[in-house]
Amino acid sequence: MRSNDSRASRSAALVAAVALVATTGALIGAQSASAAAGCRVDYSVGSQWPGGFNATVVVTNLGDPVNGWRLSWAFAGDERITQSWNGSHTQSGAQVTAVNAAWNGAIATGATVSFGFNGTSGAGPTTPSSFALNGTVCTGSTTTTTTTSTTSSTTTTTTTTTTTPQPSRPMVENNFPVTREGAYGDNRFTVFRPSNPQAIDRPLPVLAFGNGACAHTNNSEVTRALTFIASKGFVVVDTGSVDGSPNGVPSGSPIPSLLTDAITWAEREQNRSGAVLRQRLDLGKVATAGHSCGGLEAMVAAQDRRVSGVVSLNSGFFADGSFGYPRSEVGKLHTPAMFMDGGPSDIAYANNQATYDLATVPAVLARQPEAGHGGFIGGSQLTDGMTTVVQFLDMVLNGNQTARAYILSPSGLAAKAPWVVASKNF
Structure with a gap:
């Protein structure tokens, strides 16, 4: 009986050791990566006249540096862009996508980029309710995504840190x-x-x-x-x-x-x-x-x-x-x-x-x-x-x-x- 008990004890210890090594290996193999994305958009109608208007869009990058930007939004009314500068645009119905020019694609953290356009509007221009920079909705805050990978599973944790926009210093x-x-x-x-x-x-x-x-x-x-x-x-x-x-x-x-x-x-x-x-x-x-x-x-x-x-x-x-x-x-x-x-x-x-x-x-x-x-x-x-x-x-x-x-x-x-x-x- 003692011989069988001894063998059973050694087997249990071996199983525990293997489990410990496997767990340790998973922890040692864990990798994490973080990326922060966030933006603020200031949209202003500088002037308007019967049937037309001029607008300026200023994008502030609150997240990690961006190399190449694409800003999308939808007009609420009948606005149609006729001419743009400091970027190019496409419009399908109310949906607009503006992309960077050759010289202004990089936006450092905290930096801004601006572009402008002329448009037509029979009812008068309104401010779009939402903008997205490279797919991230611009809320004036940043979202940090942390991904942790192990040998057996992947865990993704998303945390949102609110950044209070500060008034621009003249x-x-x-x-x-x-x-x-x-x-x-x-x-x-x-x-x-x-x-x-x-x-x-x-x-x-x-x-x-x-x-x-x-x-x-x-x-x-x-x-x-x-x-x-x-x-x-x-x-x-x-x-x-x-x-x-x-x-x-x-x-x-x-x-x-x-x-x-x-x-x-x-x-x-x-x-x-x-x-x-x-x-x-x-x-x-x-x-x-x-x-x-x-x-x-x-x-x-x-x-x-x-x-x-x-x-x-x-x-x-x-x-x-x-x-x-x-x-x-x-x-x-x-x-x-x-x-x-x-x-x-x-x-x-x-x-x-x-x-x-x-x-x-x-x-x-x-x-x-x-x-x-x-x-x-x-x-x-x-x-x-x-x-x-x-x-x-x-x-x-x-x-x-x-x-x-x-x-x-x-x-x-x-x-x-x-x-x-x-x-x-x-």
Whole structure:
């Protein structure tokens, strides 16, 4: 009996040992992987007119980095998209799918991408109730999925962490140190940028700027103004070599292609190995601006589909089509625009007013009667003028509501004497 008991005890021990090894092996073989997905969408109708409207969509990625985006939604009414930019779209009935352009497919965690479109609507546009980014419904929170695998089974655990959206900080509140440098590989341009773009938590919008008198070699007149704009979180690419040396470009007449070339330079820099701006630019948020003759360059260059906003400083198209660009060019604008002048003493006063009057896009007329022709660029109105530029661009490119109130509310810029402000189509 003792012999049988001993054999039974050894068998039981062996079975237990095998079970222990199997269990341990399963635990050792366990693997887990986590992925976080989440997004927020800010949809705004910038302007509307009988039978049509203009809208901007800003997507914030709250989850892991995205490489290639697809945003889908359904219109509630009879809206139909007729034209889009900073992305492409397809529409079947009420269902819409928008996909990234070649330059704005990557969205880092916490970063944003924006695109816009014109549409038709007989009943008037409404805000879609739901959006999905790459199949994930955008709720303003993140969902973390953890998968644990063993040799015998797979367990999937899903947890949801709610992220409370924080109000967007207006760009005008930033005050980054600025570096002014020649554009890499192209001495037609000077770059004004935050000195340490890697330390900024969001990609930087791009502004292509044209100088007064269409000065294409020397930008010393606008250095203070553009340094101010860059300190708020923009990368400004300005015409002119960094030291004022000849760069093969004649001055005195508009060359709008210089500004579109400046945007192309930014696209190359976004992907150049070793560039300080590599993957730090938001190429879905591009604007043009310019002073006087440079304002003509900015308005013509703004016809480029990569552009989402334009600012004309002390400029405007001439009634006689001087410089080769008649006032009919205004009808080619497809983005919101701001037209600034310095009052009756500004030589561009009448042209600026006429250009604003002809605009069919969402438009702002901002007039400071004490600024004259050069006050915004180099006079005592520089800070006030450049603050207005930054607020307008923050409103248009980022959909910032604080900036929108500053530009459009009666208690904003219009309440600051002696400013006179008008707007339409917003």
